[in-house]
Amino acid sequence: MKTSKPDDVWNLRLYVAGQTPKCLAAFANLKKICEEHVPGKYTIEVIDLLKNPQLAEGDQILAIPTLVKKLPEPVRKIIGDLSNTERALIGLDLRVQNG
Amino acid sequence: MKVKQRQNTRSTLAKVSTGIRGLDEITFGGLPKGRPTLICGNAGCGKTLMALEFLVRGALDSKEPGVFVAFEETPQDLAQNVASLGLNLQDLLDCHLLKIDHVRVERSEIEETGEYNLDGLFVRLNYAIDSIGAKRVVLDTIESLFSGLSNTAVLRAELRRLFQWLKTKGVTAIITAERGEVTLTRQGLEEYVSDCVIVLDQRIIDQVSTRRMRIIKYRGSPHGTNEYPFLIDQDGITVFPITSLGLNHAAPATHLSTGVADLDHMLGAKGYFTGSSILISGTAGTGKSSLAGHFAQSVCRRNERCLYFAFEESEAQILRNMRSIGLDLARYVKKDLLRFHASRPTLMGLEQHLVRIYKEVDEFKPTAVIVDPISNLLNSGSGREVHSMLTRLIDFLKMKAITSVFTSLTPSRVGQGDDESAVSSLIDTWIVNKDWEGNGKRARSLCIVKSRGMAHAQNVREFIISDRGIRLTEITA
Numbered sequence: 001m002k003t004s005k006p007d008d009v010w011n012l013r014l015y016v017a018g019q020t021p022k023c024l025a026a027f028a029n030l031k032k033i034c035e036e037h038v039p040g041k042y043t044i045e046v047i048d049l050l051k052n053p054q055l056a057e058g059d060q061i062l063a064i065p066t067l068v069k070k071l072p073e074p075v076r077k078i079i080g081d082l083s084n085t086e087r088a089l090i091g092l093d094l095r096v097q098n099g
Numbered sequence: 100m101k102v103k104q105r106q107n108t109r110s111t112l113a114k115v116s117t118g119i120r121g122l123d124e125i126t127f128g129g130l131p132k133g134r135p136t137l138i139c140g141n142a143g144c145g146k147t148l149m150a151l152e153f154l155v156r157g158a159l160d161s162k163e164p165g166v167f168v169a170f171e172e173t174p175q176d177l178a179q180n181v182a183s184l185g186l187n188l189q190d191l192l193d194c195h196l197l198k199i200d201h202v203r204v205e206r207s208e209i210e211e212t213g214e215y216n217l218d219g220l221f222v223r224l225n226y227a228i229d230s231i232g233a234k235r236v237v238l239d240t241i242e243s244l245f246s247g248l249s250n251t252a253v254l255r256a257e258l259r260r261l262f263q264w265l266k267t268k269g270v271t272a273i274i275t276a277e278r279g280e281v282t283l284t285r286q287g288l289e290e291y292v293s294d295c296v297i298v299l300d301q302r303i304i305d306q307v308s309t310r311r312m313r314i315i316k317y318r319g320s321p322h323g324t325n326e327y328p329f330l331i332d333q334d335g336i337t338v339f340p341i342t343s344l345g346l347n348h349a350a351p352a353t354h355l356s357t358g359v360a361d362l363d364h365m366l367g368a369k370g371y372f373t374g375s376s377i378l379i380s381g382t383a384g385t386g387k388s389s390l391a392g393h394f395a396q397s398v399c400r401r402n403e404r405c406l407y408f409a410f411e412e413s414e415a416q417i418l419r420n421m422r423s424i425g426l427d428l429a430r431y432v433k434k435d436l437l438r439f440h441a442s443r444p445t446l447m448g449l450e451q452h453l454v455r456i457y458k459e460v461d462e463f464k465p466t467a468v469i470v471d472p473i474s475n476l477l478n479s480g481s482g483r484e485v486h487s488m489l490t491r492l493i494d495f496l497k498m499k500a501i502t503s504v505f506t507s508l509t510p511s512r513v514g515q516g517d518d519e520s521a522v523s524s525l526i527d528t529w530i531v532n533k534d535w536e537g538n539g540k541r542a543r544s545l546c547i548v549k550s551r552g553m554a555h556a557q558n559v560r561e562f563i564i565s566d567r568g569i570r571l572t573e574i575t576a
Contacts, residue, residue: 056222062219
């Protein structure tokens with residue numbers, strides 16, 4: 001199951017639609033998870049679809065917030081405010097490494 | 100607030116023409132403008148096509164741009180599927196009259212980690228609508244979301260919000276959905292989209308498939324409540340309002356020559372009444388088609404159009420046979436005054452035949468229609484069905500003042516067929532052909548059983564077919 005390696009970099013893209021509580025929560029939760037598990041080895045790009053609606057189609061975004069893990073592969077979509085840390089770690093391929 | 104709005108719009112409910120032949124008639128003008136309409140049905144019943152045709156006709160006929168949100172098919176697949184129906188999507192896409200947004204939801208790629216909503220879908224839809232100024236929107240099939248996302252409570256709430264949002268956006272929308280077992284749609288979407296609900300259906304009866312549609316509900320508007328058969332062919336979808344039209348058609352006092360001078364003479368010297376229905380029945384080989392052929396020629400000679408539905412012979416065969424009795428019908432075919440439609444009765448169900456006849460008549464606009472023989476068609480359905488179909492066919496033709504000639508093959512030499520007794524009450528003029536043996540020869544005879552509204556000959560005439568046409572002579576004993 002585990003595919004990530006020690007030198008992997010987490011290239012993450014968080015899609016939000018304005019500064020709603022859910023979106024803010026998602027960003028805070030994501031930041032916390034990354035700092036805890038992959039400090040210094042991640043990048044987070046936040047895309048606000050209210051400002052750039054044309055970007056929704058490319059990553060097939062429906063739900064907000066959606067986190068797209070571009071790297072390490074495979075690409076995965078994690079939807080929701082990331083409050084369920086357990087599921088977020090599964091989605092980010094971080095569970096085994098720290099479990 | 101919702102109630103107030105409805106009251107205001109009730110008296111003048113604005114509608115949007117669908118451009119789909121027949122659908123506007125049974126909805127008295129089209130779909131409710133600025134509101135969502137739900138189309139549900141089982142797989143393969145034509146939902147996607149109907150929705151897409153709504154957009155294409157809107158773009159072509161009304162120059163109204165449309166957005167198609169495809170949850171199931173890719174734009175390439177869609178374009179391919181409808182290309183065979185004469186719809187070219189690429190042109191419309193190039194002219195910004197159509198935009199297809201393919202929304203793909205793959206459960207295996209998605210991890211759900213907490214609260215979310217469907218703002219992404221709203222953003223995409225809003226962007227698509229605004230980018231081409233869309234007036235029409237199709238969501239096909241939005242229920243796919245339920246297989247992609249697990250939180251149905253969120254989905255339901257979001258769909259409710261979405262349909263409400265579509266209303267405030269002012270677009271006329273079609274939402275397609277799969278038929279459910281208990282509810283109309285699998286996810287009970289009819290609870291949220293309740294302005295107009297249309298159900299499509301495909302049934303197999305006696306191994307023949309018939310497509311039908313019904314309007315379950317149309318808030319604030321009258322609508323046809325029957326089941327209407329519809330066709331999907333090279334021109335897209337055609338729905339026909341096939342209810343009996345009633346008995347309020349005009350009764351013209353003008354005549355059309357039968358094409359046989361002697362027969363005209365028997366019918367008060369003038370021929371058939373314009374817009375009347377004529378049945379020519381008889382056993383095999385008694386000259387029914389020949390009479391029909393002469394009538395076709397007589398119509399075409401007046402530079403008027405005649406539509407010939409052949410259920411027994413091919414066009415070429417009929418033309419050849421007519422030539423042998425001195426009728427050159429081929430030249431009228433060339434001039435497009437005479438048009439043949441030859442098909443086997445078993446090719447499709449009775450309803451579909453009826454729909455096809457309607458469609459051809461509407462397109463060709465003939466003065467006269469010949470159905471040769473109607474008996475073959477009658478055998479393809481049950482008695483009640485046949486009677487209802489014929490009533491509607493005859494009513495339809497009479498409303499348009501089209502003169503119709505039906506031939507009917509009587510099975511035995513003795514008596515009249517059951518079919519004919521059922522049909523005869525609907526018929527204005529009934530001609531019976533027979534053959535008989537006597538004086539060492541076999542001969543044909545003709546008599547007019549009835550002809551409403553005219554003094555007709557009562558006696559039986561001998562019916563002589565030669566290469567110079569038909570003669571009807573007094574029988575001398």
